[in-house]
Amino acid sequence: MSTVIKPEDRKPKAIRSGASRLNDKAKSVADEITAPVPPTEVAKVEKVQATSFAGEALKLGGKSDEEVRRLGTVDAADDVVETLFEERYRTANSPLHQAVWEKSTPIELFDTAQPLPPSEAAVPVMQKSLSILRRHRQANTLLDDKRKISDEVLNELGEAGYWGLLIDEEYGGSGATFTQFAQFLTDVATIDPTTAGLASVHGCIGAVDPVRTFGTPEQKERLLPKLASGERLSAFALTEPGAGSDLTALKTTAVKDGDSYVLNGEKLFITNVRPGRMIGVVCLIDDEPSVLVAELPEEQNEHFQLKKYGLYALKYAYNQGIVFKDFRVPAENLLIPDSGDGLTIAYHGLNRGRISLCANAAGTMRQMMADMLPWARYRRTYGEPIAKRELVERRLGHLAGLIVACDALTEWGSALLDLGFRGEMECIVAKVFGSEAQKEAAIELHMKTHGGRSFLAGHMFGDNIHDMLAPCIYEGEGEMLSMAFFKSLVKQHGMRYFEPIGRVLSESGIKQPNPMNPAHAWALKGPLMNYGRWWLGHQLSGHATFDLPDMPRELRPHAEYAAEFLSNSSSEISATMRKHQLKLADRQCRMAELSGRIQSAVVILCTSLYAARHDDELIRGAAEGICEKLTNDLTGRRPSDRYFKNVTKLGEKIADGGFPGLPKTGDEEIMMRYD
Structure with missing residues (x-):
């Protein structure tokens, strides 16, 4: 829903000032994110990866050198993405990480709305775009004779500025904040979810974000106006027949030949790909993952073919494979991040x-x-x-x-x-x-x-x-994402307290540590004492502290429960790491289950705080209901009669x-x- 709560209407006042303190340089966020990374930062990331506990754990756990290498490549890309952000905005300083590992939960970071001034230029674009879609929906002309979103609709949206919402005004867009854009997509989806999805494909994971974030001034000047006007709609070609979640299995290659790269390979499940589109292609250049921005010709030819297949999902948009055979891409269209490689670009969007x-x-x-x-x-x-x-x-x-x-x-x-x-x-x-x-x-x-x-x-x-x-x-x-979530959540804790243990195990040749074995205990005395100090301090530090805003009495208990749950989960996470030790990477079911519970607590906290900022009785009642349902799931309690009474009463009002x-x-x- 695109309801905007004005800053002066938000409460309590302490939260507004907290958000202001957090982002006193909000207007320069884009510059901060894309600032060049010092070589020392890159070296630091490479050093951490070379000695990571994850790599040692996989080796000691009996994994092959190939699996260790591939997972290490993905971890390295993730580490480099971290360096694109200021220290205070990285994962270890995120609100969720703080809520779990610190005893003081940063409630102001869970209660943040519209942190940047909305773009005035984007407002008429959004209004006109919604009007276009409603008109076509009412006239039953959204789809063409192939049952795809029609070119007429796509072109009208382009004239309205729909495709340039996330592109700065200097390049022909309207410079919407991402909060504006995301809430607008909800409005679009109530009319047509496919058109909302195409805006995301184009602006978030297509060519727009890679060029905006990693392009040179010349590349931005040349490519972004085409993307903003809709002259070139875009997609991102990453998936291959043998490369999905395993991004290290890429086989598409590009070889430099004069002022061009010659591209060969096949991509699969690429949404929004058609002749004439602009595609960010992840490929191997000198065995390194790289990204080329390819402007596809208006017609298929011997160098560029679309591979069609029956696909039930995304039925109103084009989702096809691409086969490149000696397809030439100008060398000036190679995106070169300040650090990292093509996987870094892929992860960012x-x-x-x-x-x-x-x-x-x-x-x-x-x-x-x-x-x-x-x-x-x-x-x-x-x-x-x-x-x-x-x-x-x-x-x-x-x-x-x-x-x-x-x-x-x-x-x-x-x-x-x-x-x-x-x-x-x-x-x-x-x-x-x-x-x-x-x-x-x-x-x-x-x-x-x-x-x-x-x-x-x-x-x-x-x-x-x-x-x-x-x-x-x-x-x-x-x-799979829940396991990635878990890995991000435990990474710093693991590097600080468990990586030293892994190094000792590797150097001493101990396969399975046993604290009751004097030799093992002596070898591990330093790392174990370090971890013991953390554990004792964590146990003695008492309950989590947090400063909730003024909230309706039916919502406040949910926020309190969720904040306490998140803080208490650090002990269970660390205990899980102790229990499974080197075999943790193979305990996918446990990681996914524990990750899911933490995510549910996050949903409860965010939803209760969100609803507290709205006076609408239905929104507050809906929030109370979903928070109680998720709490029951976490605690194993059966729904109460009061819950059934409230949720059915809400349903009656909606009906x-x-x-x-x-x-x-x-x-x-x-x-x-x-x-």
């Missing part, structure tokens, strides 16, 4: 894409709710509309909670990116929750309410189920009067009427 996915989910679920309401009012059983039945009321109330939580995570994550944070873990939370919420909403709430009619051709569910499920895979499969941000629908959308 993913977080924006993950927040956009959550924003899209919030809009798509509003579409589902808007589709459920007319049917629930129309469909009668035993003489009463099903809108009056508790099960349907509970579904509507729970769906409202999922929507508000996605709104909260979208606002929180995008605000952190605007402040200058890397936001790696925070954006993963938004992506995983948003995709899982949309899946639950589609199958457990939307489908079951419509019953057999949901499978009719032309029904929103039946026609779009694969698109509703695809976010669980795209931008990173949920459980009678709607919910904020819903698109307008009519009874004409009811299929196969029985009267």
Whole structure:
């Protein structure tokens, strides 16, 4: 939802001043993020990687040299991305990392909204774009004869400035803040989720972010105006037939030949690729991952072919493979980051894409709710509309909670990116929750309410189920991302306290440490004493401290519980690392489970704080419901009668009067009427 809370309307006052202190240089965030990295920083990253505990643990755990090398390459890329950000904005200083590992939870960093002044130039662009989409939706002209978003719609949006929202005004865009952009995507998704998704593909993970962040002044001057106007829509070609989550398996190559690079290889599952588009291509140049910006010709030829296949998901957009055979790309289109390589560029834009996915989910679920309401009012059983039945009321109330939580995570994550944070873990939370919420909403709430009619051709569910499920895979499969989340969360703790143990084990040849063995205990005395001091200090430091703002009494307990849960989780995380030691990398199920619990606590904290800033009774009621549901999941408690009463009462109000941000629908959308 795109409701904007003005700074002067936010409360309490202490939070406003806290946010101001955190970002006294907000206007120069882009410069801070892309500032050249000193050679000493790069050397530091390389040194850390060469001696990382993860590498030693994998070796001692019996992994092959090849697996150690490949995982080390990915870790190195991640480390270099960290150096692109100021120290205060890196993962170790992120709000989530502080909430877990520090006894003082930075509530002001979980309660941040609109940290940068919104771009005035972006407002009319957004309004005009929404008007275009509503007009085409009403006229049933969004799609062409191939059932894809029509070129007419794409071109009209280009004239309105839709494709240049994230591009600075000096290059023909409107310079929207990311908070503006993300909340706008929710509005777009209530009209058409595919068009919202294309904006993310183009602006976040397509060519726009790589050129904006890593391009030279000349490259920006030459390429960004084409991207801003929509003359060149864009995509990012990373995935290959044998390279998905394992980005080290890339086989596409480019060889320098005069003033060009000659590109050969195949890419797969590339959204928004068509002739005439601008594509960021990840390839190997001299065995190093690199990114070339390729401007595809208007027609396929012997050097560039599209590989088509049957794909159920993303059915209204083009998703195809690309085969390059001696395809020439100007050497001036090579993106060269100040440090790192092509994987660094690929990693950078993913977080924006993950927040956009959550924003899209919030809009798509509003579409589902808007589709459920007319049917629930129309469909009668035993003489009463099903809108009056508790099960349907509970579904509507729970769906409202999922929507508000996605709104909260979208606002929180995008605000952190605007402040200058890397936001790696925070954006993963938004992506995983948003995709899982949309899946639950589609199958457990939307489908079951419509019953057999949901499978009719032309029904929103039946026609779009694969698109509703695809976010669980795209931008990173949920459980894989949860493990990446866990790795980011434990990395500093592991390097500080467990990496020295790993080094001793490696040097002494101890395969499985046993503290009861005097030789082992003597060899490990230094690292173990260091860890023991941390453990004792952590146990004696008492409960977490946090300063919550003024909150409604029904929301405050949820915020308190979540903040305490996050602080207490550090002990369980460290105990898990102690227990599994060198085998931790193989305990994927435990890592994913523990990661999921921490993520749920983050959702509770952000959602309760978000709702406290809104006076809308429905938003607050929805937030209370989803927070209680997630708390019950964490504690193993059964739902109380009070919970059922509140959530069904909320559903009743929604059935009678709607919910904020819903698109307008009519009874004409009811299929196969029985009267």
